[in-house]
Amino acid sequence: MYNFKNDYSEGAHMRILDKLRESNLVQQLGYGEDDYSLEAKAILRQKIANPAAEIYFLSAGTQTNLLVISCLLQSHEAVISAQSGHIYAHEAGAIEATGHRVITAETKDGKLRVADIEQILQNHTLRPHVVKPKLVYISNSTEIGTIYQLSELKALSDCCKLHGLLLFLDGARLGNALTASNNDITLAQISQLTDVFYIGATKNGALLGEAVVFNSPLLYPDFDYALKQKGALLAKGRILGIQFLELFRDNLYFELADHANRMAMKIAEAAEEIGYNFLTRSTTNQVFPILPRRTIDELHKKYLFFEWKSIDKDNSAVRLITSWATPESVVNEFITDLRSLQ
Amino acid sequence: MYNFKNDYSEGAHMRILDKLRESNLVQQLGYGEDDYSLEAKAILRQKIANPAAEIYFLSAGTQTNLLVISCLLQSHEAVISAQSGHIYAHEAGAIEATGHRVITAETKDGKLRVADIEQILQNHTLRPHVVKPKLVYISNSTEIGTIYQLSELKALSDCCKLHGLLLFLDGARLGNALTASNNDITLAQISQLTDVFYIGATKNGALLGEAVVFNSPLLYPDFDYALKQKGALLAKGRILGIQFLELFRDNLYFELADHANRMAMKIAEAAEEIGYNFLTRSTTNQVFPILPRRTIDELHKKYLFFEWKSIDKDNSAVRLITSWATPESVVNEFITDLRSLQ
Amino acid sequence: MYNFKNDYSEGAHMRILDKLRESNLVQQLGYGEDDYSLEAKAILRQKIANPAAEIYFLSAGTQTNLLVISCLLQSHEAVISAQSGHIYAHEAGAIEATGHRVITAETKDGKLRVADIEQILQNHTLRPHVVKPKLVYISNSTEIGTIYQLSELKALSDCCKLHGLLLFLDGARLGNALTASNNDITLAQISQLTDVFYIGATKNGALLGEAVVFNSPLLYPDFDYALKQKGALLAKGRILGIQFLELFRDNLYFELADHANRMAMKIAEAAEEIGYNFLTRSTTNQVFPILPRRTIDELHKKYLFFEWKSIDKDNSAVRLITSWATPESVVNEFITDLRSLQ
């Protein structure tokens, strides 16, 4: 059985494991002060073209989301998110647990738009009886595989500045977004257009690790305290530093994401050729073809994947996710099987 | 320069790195449902002789402490700890950040005693104007290297049962405690005498990882929700499972701790032979000899370690910590240097 | 200008002011241990026919909602509420600030139904990635003046028991509900069918005061600690006790609510006679007639009230609220004015 359920079913890229072994007995300072972490941060500052940025390494996406948001907001301030946003849909109330409401907008494609934000602002004027929207949360790529265009990100950024809102971009799958065929955004532009964002590695070749970037060092200078206090500071911070170092000292991070995208796109193209429709059009590493029930049942004999949404009596949309580690041979086999079932 | 400052200066035991490599491309379920985690938990349940125990793998000690304590307490309930307890002294207010006061007792040796608890209970009777003590936190080994004897642990356990208190044992350095020459406690006894405890691996051969054990499955059945909500649930939980599997499938965990202890004891015995006194008597992997300033200055040319406490104009207690990875050759060299400076 | 904007524009019923004066220099214990509070609680236990109930006096509705909910829920547990529920719509994120998500259902009339709850439960099964619904919050009368029928309350109560949910009834305007012409519920039935509820006095004749009732004394025996810790325990608890004593030693509480309801119904009947429609059908002290813009403008020269919702270019629904203190003469004058403007 091959598992297309998610992009964290395997371990790490072998270069990371090699580096862990090679560096293993070199003594280093703890708590993120190791040489590997310092070097990895220096490289990331270059890649985002922002020498003043403050960068921290964390272990997981939910951890990153809750730490950033809880640090940046006062108690009565709230987050604006798409209803499909990870913080609202899949984090067990992590943001509310830090004291903040998540105000959601329904979207067709997982992408938040200026009109959504402005509508929410209009609905929250009865001070002090309602929460105060203060931070906009977006994901790129989104939870359903779509990506923002530069013009869209600029519009959100302008909207936030106009209304005194902070813009926070969840980049758990940022590699997949930036290597999508229709992407027109650079890492440096993300650093310019957002207040905080992060670069996810857990889902792109690392064992664990998210690099959160505060684009202005003045935004929250005490984030180190927060890391420690919320249990997010690893004694052996070296394991995060080593991984980001390997992923970013050359282009590995983007090569891995590109591979995952291409694997998914191969499947999508084959499904389209056969004549299947899609629940949503993704250009990254998750695709949502609508398949006949019989085909789904047959495929399930060899492959694991989620049935995402029932479309009608006979058809359902499924979700297939590929990763940096998905072998092209498996994808080819899946396509062959798909064709044989039409 | 060799670093005796802490026991997390190196990576992981090579068997762990080997297993990470070997298992790397085996697809596994995420979020702790992988085969390695399940097998590691089964082994741990055997080692603690408690088949009903609920076990969870976390990433760090502060994370474990704050999650366990915040789950087990109501808002007005408080923790009792030694003043030197990690949760009070070195976790940036992590427990208070979850809403609970840490009530402390001064101790000579880092060990909490029944009399300390009873005094605190007597001082907290003016309901509802004071907090309600509800959980006793102890560390074994303690933050200054001492360990509890079985009779002491039993007395604490009885005291807690008598007063309706929960007993939580921080085992960040549990391996060092259980392999100390004067230890008379087993893992199974810890499971019987406490409500919750954890087995630390970060400081004993792993890259990261603490295994928290709820000795009764009824104590907090929803801990999985808490893990997710507080950002402690790793997508690739396999990396925790693999490490505990390697450490506990045979006796590796205890061998590593025993090594660290023996290295520290060698230093302690040499210091004693020379005629130095100690700030506190430890039998685990941290020792606190009182050395002349001149000797300290000379040693600092080759070795990193903390000056712990000034004793008088001419002498200070220092702290030397050894680890699973400390080479005996370095210890021998250190002893030679120490002798030559007397 | 007469103000129909809310039901807390005046002070307290004169009997309360008289009793405050009469008792003023009688020394009493503080923090709710005064004789008046004790007697008032005894009377309330009789009125609800539940001698075992635990009763506490608080100062305000938001305070009561956040204290009850935060005490009864674990961190990962969530509240189910109508979208128009006070805790979601008008309390500045008070519940989220205690760490809990409020999951909402859209309703036509402000009333939550079993189907709403079951749909929400179905959407929250992906443990541990989603919050766990645990408490159902309803208001009676609702925020838009409607009331629950006994059959509806029983159905909700059964649904909660079936699914292990707690049922909490916000009674900020409970007097208005229980004296509505179509009410078929008694205080005793509310005590039997809910886990916790409160009896609001701020909006029904008191200066301030809400009496929260835990129907089982085992539900949260430490609520006194919570009151103190969250700043809700008044040193001079006597002022709450005295007010509830006056309102409940005979039938005053219900007489005042009945007056408010009758005043609103007079307005509603007049509006209906004229031929106006209503946004929603209320039987309590708030009514929502849909009036022509020109009529609204004219009425605004003499009366304050909220324009609630624009219906079309020429008409808007307005909200008119009456209170225990609304003079019938003012209501008659308003009706005369309304008729003259048709």
Place this chain on the structure above:
Amino acid sequence: MYNFKNDYSEGAHMRILDKLRESNLVQQLGYGEDDYSLEAKAILRQKIANPAAEIYFLSAGTQTNLLVISCLLQSHEAVISAQSGHIYAHEAGAIEATGHRVITAETKDGKLRVADIEQILQNHTLRPHVVKPKLVYISNSTEIGTIYQLSELKALSDCCKLHGLLLFLDGARLGNALTASNNDITLAQISQLTDVFYIGATKNGALLGEAVVFNSPLLYPDFDYALKQKGALLAKGRILGIQFLELFRDNLYFELADHANRMAMKIAEAAEEIGYNFLTRSTTNQVFPILPRRTIDELHKKYLFFEWKSIDKDNSAVRLITSWATPESVVNEFITDLRSLQ
């Protein structure tokens, strides 16, 4: 039995009750926007000689302390307080419940000094492993009746500015402090030397009420949101406005405090004349004479008061508190009884 246990055993000064009655049916806006509150705030701004100050009315001391402190601190920041400070000793962990550690200094007389603060700062430098002290909390008069001199308050204020700390003064008994015979501080000086303080009325003639003053309007402009969110905003804010208006439209507040002080001092002078010692020297409305056990037992037949501390086998310090309502005749009788028992 006459009760000397506290200063909140009675209701309110009759002028307040009269004004409640007189204003009772005047319709007013809710939530603190009433004319009485606005006028009372204008008067208070004059009395403190700070026209820019932001003033809010709250219901209770614990509520005020937790709201001010939680608004002004980031999660990892801590409060410095005397160990006898109300926030540490008698508020059920209210500050910790908002996420912050209270770091305490032992003091002889309840007064915090610059040396205490500087010692604490020195002990909290191991960033990010320890909390960050950020706010200094003092009470005037203190919890044991002592008061700060102007020179002491200035020194604390300078120390706070030097170290970037905020200074917050709990004035639950500020009237008693400012009318003490040895007081040399004015309300205007308190406004200049602190960042936030409050003027307590619950213990000085009101039914309930504390007026918190933010001396700079920039310090926390969103405090209205916090009031609402934490359940501290009363619908009928008029009852707080009316009380402060009555207490401060002339000199009533200070006259009442002066009366309470004089009653306590009469007792203290009598005890001193008889030859009794004192646990601590207070100049306000609480006194701590050390009396023989036999005398205490006899007095307890007619008077309620706390035995504060056992001194030796035969003697204990007691606490006697007087209030704005304590009749001089009762004080005279108590003194007569005390003399007769010597």
